Amino acid sequence: MSSEDLFERTLASMHRAALDDSEWLSAAALINESVSAVGHALVLTRGHSLDGEIFFMRFCYGGRRREDFEHTFIHDYLDRDERVPRITRLPDGQLVHTPELFTEVERKRSPVYNELLGDMEAQRGLNVRLDGPAGSDVIWTLADCADKDGWSSDHLAMFKRLRPHIRHLVSVRHALVEADALGTSLHGLLENARTCVMELDRRGKIVAANDLARDILRQRDGLFAPGGFLRATRVEENSGLQRLVARAIPPFRGQGVGGSAIVGGSSPSSRWIVHVQPVEPGLRDSRMRRVAALVLAVRPASPVWIDPGLVALALGLTVTESRLASMLAAGKCVREIAAETGRKKATVHWHLDRIFRKLGIARQAELVRRVLSLQTLNERPRPAGSTDESPSD
Structure with a gap:
């Protein structure tokens, strides 16, 4: 079969999988064959840290879903995976080889690189982050190349050719899930x-x-x-x-x-x-x-906005702390918060640590849940042109 025929077969299978989850493994097998990968992982997530939400995750090798890999990754390695914050900050569509996501020291000592990726045959894979629906990130990661000579220019060209269709597949699937219509005729x-x-x-x-x-x-x-x-x-x-x-x-x-x-x-x-x-x-x-x-x-999802004044009142935070907590709940990462408020990232982390101690929590996800729980009290609509500006402490 020519590469063009294989591409068209893969595309047709992806179209079926977008509408019908039972077609997913057939599409996954063709994706792996098209790019000559032993397997791949596809993740839809939101958040630029280990506390981000994961909406969808599939690890597929050949035509088989590897739920054992998914379970091991989530329960044993996610909270110490050096790749996660680095992948989620990549520019949209940028291709990165897996070794580039680890430092030289990490490649020698990291349990993720040496244990997890070793078991998954993924130490020499490829990675890309794509802008996903409603401010999410689509992470597409290939395991090692199935060809003994490694990634060729033809493999990379096919990877890049499939890239926009991976984004579309996830976007359509997400729209159907949101409408409670996935798998509907x-x-x-x-x-x-x-x-x-x-x-x-x-x-x-x-x-x-x-x-x-x-x-x-x-x-x-x-x-x-x-x-x-x-x-x-x-x-x-x-x-x-x-x-x-x-x-x-x-x-x-x-x-x-x-x-x-x-x-x-x-x-x-x-x-x-x-x-x-x-x-x-x-x-x-x-x-x-x-x-x-x-x-x-x-309709695009409306950005979450919680009045910082309400956050300060309900959670007992200072003006600055409540503003940063509201921005975090709106889906902004520490780097984005630092840039928008004119602070250093270390300063933002210092404020977050103070908030954690005040509330008796330890993770950003817990803080986001606390803030979002106030949304039903947030009856006042966001003022037009509001930029979250508030006086500093």
Whole structure:
């Protein structure tokens, strides 16, 4: 099989896996074969430290999920993995070889590098961080190369070629999980009331839409459908949307490619993230034979904001401490907090240590949970243009 044929087979399998979790292992096996890796790990997380949330994690070797590796990583090594804060701070899309994530001393002494990655055949792998949905990070890590000569330029080219499709796979899957619709049939998706669903035929014409999507199209809230064809209301955004549809439904029944775009809504502050996903023939039932592409339109998650004054009052913190705690709960890392407040990272850590002692806690995740628990009391909307500025102590 040529590399192009293998790429198209892998892409088609990834499209099926985005809509149906039972297809995941088949897609994982083809991903490993395409890049000549003995295995790979795919993680969706948020947070730039060991306290970050993990929403999704799969370690797959060949066509088999290695839950034993996942369990060992989470329970025995995560809290001392030197890679985690380094990977999550990488620029979007930057490729890094695994040895580069460890210092020379760590490569000799680190239990993660010598024990975990040794057992997983992953000491000479590849890593990339991708911007994920709702401020999350998609971490894609390959284990060692299956070829005895190691990574070639062809392997790296395939890795880079699959990179945007990995991001799209995770984004579509996340949108379906948020809508409680993962694994739902195409017909069943039309009954979903939590996200906008539209189904297109091979001409790109809408053949079915759920109630929420019909309301949006009727109100021209960023999207409309003259003659039944999906359009963005803003001319400058419509050309990009049409390119997405054309790539998802190519002529002559070629292999479609999924993609996403941001489309402005009816007000300056409202936006839609539009995912256009090819629908492979195997996912079409007798009622949905005409469906060639699926469109999901979701609102970006609104940033969490808790009034620092409320945090200070409820938790007994100073003005500075409550401000830093609110920023941490909003998903900012220590480096970002330091940059935005004009402090050194060591100073931010010092303030956090004071907060931990006051509250009798030991981890950033515990502080975030305490702050977010106040959200129901935070009835006042965030002021327009607010920048979290408050006087220092």
